[in-house]
Amino acid sequence: MIHLEIPKRLRPLVTQAHALAENCLRPIARKYDLAEHEYPRELDMLGALLDGVSAGGGAATASQLRPEPVRDARDETAQPSSVARNGRNLAAVLGMMELCWGDVGLALTIPRQGLGNAAVSAVGTPEQRERFGKRWIAMAITEPNAGSDSAGIRSTARREGDEWVLSGEKIFVTAGERADAVVVWATIDPSLGRAAIKSFLVPKDTPGMRVARLDHKLGIRASDTATIVFDNCRLPLDAILGSAEIDTSKSFAGVMKTFDNTRPIVAAMACGLARAAIERAKEILDRVPSPVADARSPWLGSHVQAELARLEADLEAARLLTLKAAWLADNRIPNSLEASMAKAKAGRMVTEVTLRCVELCGASGYAETELLEKWARDAKILDIFEGTQQIQMLVVARRLLGKTSAELR
Numbered sequence: 355m356i357h358l359e360i361p362k363r364l365r366p367l368v369t370q371a372h373a374l375a376e377n378c379l380r381p382i383a384r385k386y387d388l389a390e391h392e393y394p395r396e397l398d399m400l401g402a403l404l405d406g407v408s409a410g411g412g413a414a415t416a417s418q419l420r421p422e423p424v425r426d427a428r429d430e431t432a433q434p435s436s437v438a439r440n441g442r443n444l445a446a447v448l449g450m451m452e453l454c455w456g457d458v459g460l461a462l463t464i465p466r467q468g469l470g471n472a473a474v475s476a477v478g479t480p481e482q483r484e485r486f487g488k489r490w491i492a493m494a495i496t497e498p499n500a501g502s503d504s505a506g507i508r509s510t511a512r513r514e515g516d517e518w519v520l521s522g523e524k525i526f527v528t529a530g531e532r533a534d535a536v537v538v539w540a541t542i543d544p545s546l547g548r549a550a551i552k553s554f555l556v557p558k559d560t561p562g563m564r565v566a567r568l569d570h571k572l573g574i575r576a577s578d579t580a581t582i583v584f585d586n587c588r589l590p591l592d593a594i595l596g597s598a599e600i601d602t603s604k605s606f607a608g609v610m611k612t613f614d615n616t617r618p619i620v621a622a623m624a625c626g627l628a629r630a631a632i633e634r635a636k637e638i639l640d641r642v643p644s645p646v647a648d649a650r651s652p653w654l655g656s657h658v659q660a661e662l663a664r665l666e667a668d669l670e671a672a673r674l675l676t677l678k679a680a681w682l683a684d685n686r687i688p689n690s691l692e693a694s695m696a697k698a699k700a701g702r703m704v705t706e707v708t709l710r711c712v713e714l715c716g717a718s719g720y721a722e723t724e725l726l727e728k729w730a731r732d733a734k735i736l737d738i739f740e741g742t743q744q745i746q747m748l749v750v751a752r753r754l755l756g757k758t759s760a761e762l763r
């Protein structure tokens with residue numbers, strides 16, 4: 355049975371997240387867009403507040419994602435669960451939509467809500483979750499020679515006695531400077547290709563690890579983006595996330611699984627931002643005198659209305675895909691296809707919606723006195739990180755055509 359409304363149990367979470375976005379994020383959004391690399395101290399309190407809310411079981415955020423073991427719903431012999439579940443994944447995307455209605459860059463900077471937290475929560479052992487659950491964890495996959503093609507990762511983790519020795523360079527690490535630890539992807543045997551890529555938990559003060567630089571960016575300037583160098587970092591054996599065994603049929607799929615949970619979150623960020631832009635554009639267009647009231651042609655008003663309706667429909671399509679991808683994860687149904695569809699659709703949608711809102715509002719849309727111009731800059735990253743638009747379409751095509759990554763690249 356399909357229920358398209360927000361579950362009753364999750365409505366307080368949506369209300370709380372919206373209030374935080376409105377009162378804590380929106381008012382300081384421009385300040386930290388202008389003061390790039392300055393740490394938003396105001397968010398410490400918000401992080402503590404979210405910890406409290408999570409501890410009370412009231413709200414689930416990215417840090418709490420814990421996928422259930424997946425059953426194959428497309429396998430006709432699989433027994434569907436009789437009760438549809440609305441769990442942590444749905445809660446996380448609903449919460450993120452609201453926070454990003456407030457500000458995407460700041461939402462990425464809330465302590466202890468990093469994508470690395472989602473990875474630890476998803477694949478960490480109970481001991482790792484206990485040790486790192488309350489810390490802020492960034493995610494370091496990208497390297498100078500491995501972006502979309504994460505199988506090309508050259509960072510290495512070699513085993514020496516009771517330790518892993520990690521070396522390599524990671525670029526574009528969100529919260530790389532501010533986080534307490536980083537989940538780092540590295541190969542444990544370069545001769546075995548992608549099957550040997552594993553992820554490792556590296557605390558910030560580990561000798562040999564250093565933040566080499568912070569990048570200046572087009573958008574999400576409140577979020578720090580770092581280059582981190584690992585030079586013979588010695589880590590305990592239990593720093594590995596998941597198994598150290600190299601299973602050529604499953605190993606890379608293991609680390610890639612994190613994306614099934616994080617891609618719907620990025621899609622949700624896009625939905626929240628797009629909604630903010632449409633709402634603000636409508637407010638600006640309703641002002642008097644407005645482009646609509648000023649219409650030199652009787653057609654202009656209806657054109658603007660039609661455009662806004664088209665953008666809203668596009669947003670709703672992305673939102674429903676995002677909710678479905680998260681709902682599938684909550685119900686232990688494989689969701690790689692839907693997670694990539696949602697991310698591709700939402701990334702495309704938010705870049706178009708925010709730019710179109712700037713355009714519809716004319717000079718007001720472009721001016722620094724409005725957040726619309728900032729939102730148009732912030733939007734593009736949502737179509738790039740956690741896999742670009744083109745990579746999502748590749749994943750979708752592979753799934754639909756039943757091709758492997760070797761067959762369709």
Ligand SMILES: Cc1cc2nc3c(=O)[nH]c(=O)nc-3n(C[C@H](O)[C@H](O)[C@H](O)COP(=O)(O)OP(=O)(O)OC[C@H]3O[C@@H](n4cnc5c(N)ncnc54)[C@H](O)[C@@H]3O)c2cc1C
Nearest residue numbers: 493494495496501502526527528739740741742744745763
């Ligand atoms: C602000 C910011 C924050 C980021 N945060 C993180 C983070 O926290 N952790 C992390 O690990 N990474 C992060 N990234 C990196 C991000 O995930 C990568 O930029 C992204 O995966 C693309 O990789 P690339 O930049 O190397 O581009 P490339 O892979 O070189 O791609 C360049 C272009 O070619 C296209 N392309 C590549 N391969 C194909 C193909 N097979 N078919 C069709 N088109 C293709 C791509 O879609 C893209 O348009 C961040 C990046 C930015 C800018």
